[in-house]
Amino acid sequence: MSKILVIAEHSDGKLNAGVAKAVAAAQKIGGEIAVAVLATDGAAVAAQAAKLDGVAKVVVVNNAANAYPIAAVLAPQIAELAAGYTHVLFPGTTFGKDLAPRVAAKLNVQQVSDIMAVHAPNKFDRPIYAGNAITTVEAAAGTVVATVRQASFNAVVGEGGSAAVETVSVSAALPSHTRFVKIEAQKSARPDLQAASRVVSGGRALGSSENFKVIYDFADKIGAGVGASRAAVDSGYVPNDMQVGQTGKIIAPELYFAIGISGAIQHLAGIKDARTIVAINKDPEAPIFEVADIGLVGDLFTVVPELQGKL
Amino acid sequence: MKVLVSVKRVVDYNVRIQVKSDGSGVVTDGVKFSMNPFDEIAMEEAVRLREKGKVTEIVAVTIGGAKNEETLRSALAFGADRAIHIKEEGEVQPLTAAKAFAAVLKKEGAQLFLCGKQAIDDDANQTGQMVASLLDIAQATFASKVEVDGAKAQITREIDAGLETLEVDLPAVVSVDLRLNEPRYLKLPDIMKAKKKPIETIGLGDVGVAIEAGSKTVKVSPPPARAKGIMVKTVDELVAALKSKGLV
Numbered sequence: 001m002s003k004i005l006v007i008a009e010h011s012d013g014k015l016n017a018g019v020a021k022a023v024a025a026a027q028k029i030g031g032e033i034a035v036a037v038l039a040t041d042g043a044a045v046a047a048q049a050a051k052l053d054g055v056a057k058v059v060v061v062n063n064a065a066n067a068y069p070i071a072a073v074l075a076p077q078i079a080e081l082a083a084g085y086t087h088v089l090f091p092g093t094t095f096g097k098d099l100a101p102r103v104a105a106k107l108n109v110q111q112v113s114d115i116m117a118v119h120a121p122n123k124f125d126r127p128i129y130a131g132n133a134i135t136t137v138e139a140a141a142g143t144v145v146a147t148v149r150q151a152s153f154n155a156v157v158g159e160g161g162s163a164a165v166e167t168v169s170v171s172a173a174l175p176s177h178t179r180f181v182k183i184e185a186q187k188s189a190r191p192d193l194q195a196a197s198r199v200v201s202g203g204r205a206l207g208s209s210e211n212f213k214v215i216y217d218f219a220d221k222i223g224a225g226v227g228a229s230r231a232a233v234d235s236g237y238v239p240n241d242m243q244v245g246q247t248g249k250i251i252a253p254e255l256y257f258a259i260g261i262s263g264a265i266q267h268l269a270g271i272k273d274a275r276t277i278v279a280i281n282k283d284p285e286a287p288i289f290e291v292a293d294i295g296l297v298g299d300l301f302t303v304v305p306e307l308q309g310k311l
Numbered sequence: 312m313k314v315l316v317s318v319k320r321v322v323d324y325n326v327r328i329q330v331k332s333d334g335s336g337v338v339t340d341g342v343k344f345s346m347n348p349f350d351e352i353a354m355e356e357a358v359r360l361r362e363k364g365k366v367t368e369i370v371a372v373t374i375g376g377a378k379n380e381e382t383l384r385s386a387l388a389f390g391a392d393r394a395i396h397i398k399e400e401g402e403v404q405p406l407t408a409a410k411a412f413a414a415v416l417k418k419e420g421a422q423l424f425l426c427g428k429q430a431i432d433d434d435a436n437q438t439g440q441m442v443a444s445l446l447d448i449a450q451a452t453f454a455s456k457v458e459v460d461g462a463k464a465q466i467t468r469e470i471d472a473g474l475e476t477l478e479v480d481l482p483a484v485v486s487v488d489l490r491l492n493e494p495r496y497l498k499l500p501d502i503m504k505a506k507k508k509p510i511e512t513i514g515l516g517d518v519g520v521a522i523e524a525g526s527k528t529v530k531v532s533p534p535p536a537r538a539k540g541i542m543v544k545t546v547d548e549l550v551a552a553l554k555s556k557g558l559v
Binding site for chain 2: 104177289
């Protein structure tokens with residue numbers, strides 16, 4: 001039977017939502033599920049993890065060095081905790097992506113990144129080429145270290161469970177070569193592009209950074225995050241951290257508006273997991289219409305304000 | 312200070328990927344390849360650090376078959392002083408690549424290892440972190456700002472919660488993200504000059520690494536096709552369609 005250790009991401013005493021998705025993947029693998037909480041004082045986070053459906057045990061490591069999650073500090077502790085487990089799973093967030101390979105290398109195993117489906121305890125689907133292909137892989141012998149793709153699993157319920165909480169100590173030497181300085185939260189009042197359930201993106205057809213106001217206004221009306229195509233970024237209309245696509249952000253919102261975006265392959269790669277894609281473009285031949293669920297041919301400068309007024 | 316930059320040859324980001332009908336992989340014959348875009352950003356950063364006087368030597372490294380020499384030539388055209396080609400025709404998985412790069416980093420005594428946050432072919436996002444882990448040195452992934460100051464560096468990282476700043480002791484591994492810089496266009500004179508720069512070719516065995524059994528690819532499939540969409544003629548029809556799907 002599999003014994004699965006899920007690593008908890010948390011901040012300010014709150015369990016990150018991605019952990020419940022990693023637990024969902026653990027349930028598909030099947031077996032005994034434990035959650036590890038590494039913190040200064042992990043009691044509050046452990047209490048939340050203990051309620052997650054399917055979790056049998058919560059392991060807490062309290063150490064002042066864990067005040068802020070630093071991969072180099074967490075990895076040796078997790079590698080030690082991993083003894084006796086068949087799987088170590090991380091949420092596929094920047095926290096997990098940063099940390100998991102550091103643990104895998106300590107355990108001398110290859111890692112499986114971004115699992116999106118479980119076929120067997122060691123057999124998974126994962127996306128390659130920005131999701132333009134799906135590969136089914138069998139992990140090699142040894143501990144399976146994997147990150148869990150956030151868009152692919154529904155979070156388990158966090159109400160009913162009552163897992164045992166156990167505080168343990170680890171003996172691993174912790175490095176001091178990496179020090180936390182500060183974190184600046186996103187200043188934008190708009191939802192984060194990668195977490196937003198609605199996203200509005202603008203493309204080259206916007207024509208200037210001033211004209212992007214049409215996109216911002218519409219996004220604010222419907223509470224959406226704002227993105228852009230590479231063409232809009234390359235033209236200097238918006239900064240490149242707004243870029244959606246293979247070399248930018250890969251997103252999976254419930255509702256996506258592609259406005260004045262022709263639909264280059266590299267952009268489509270970033271939005272293929274969106275639940276519903278709406279395309280507005282004046283060129284009826286634009287490739288974006290091949291993937292759109294709802295398409296409207298028209299001038300964005302008249303269509304978007306009209307749409308904004310009617311929603 | 313010496314910096315080592317790893318670069319990978321990948322299918323160009325503008326190519327529409329096609330999965331082979333036998334499920335053994337994606338079509339790569341007759342397809343354009345180029346340097347992984349994130350590695351271009353890493354190369355650019357190395358060159359900028361040299362322009363600021365922080366870096367004295369830039370060494371590019373890659374692992375893979377004979378064709379990877381093209382990618383090293385691009386790195387040399389960017390401004391690398393020399394390159395190391397770890398020649399291996401078989402499949403190389405991240406941990407194996409990381410072991411080889413860690414060995415080269417140690418041998419070269421480089422103070423900084425720069426790489427793209429991930430390659431756009433396998434999207435693994437592992438190698439940099441593994442190099443740091445194997446050598447027990449600092450890592451800063453998803454960098455959007457790199458400031459080197461003597462034996463330390465301050466790195467700003469683009470993470471889910473915002474922008475995080477870490478201070479690391481060198482040597483360190485830094486994996487770079489999109490907003491760090493915009494890579495320059497390679498000019499013909501630089502491309503010509505790159506042809507004369509040295510590439511050292513070695514094997515995995517020369518750095519004491521063997522190919523190990525890794526994850527096995529069972530099959531590669533195309534992603535599920537999207538259902539065919541509808542075209543609407545007016546904004547009112549669009550609003551009605553959104554309402555019928557329960558989206559507004």
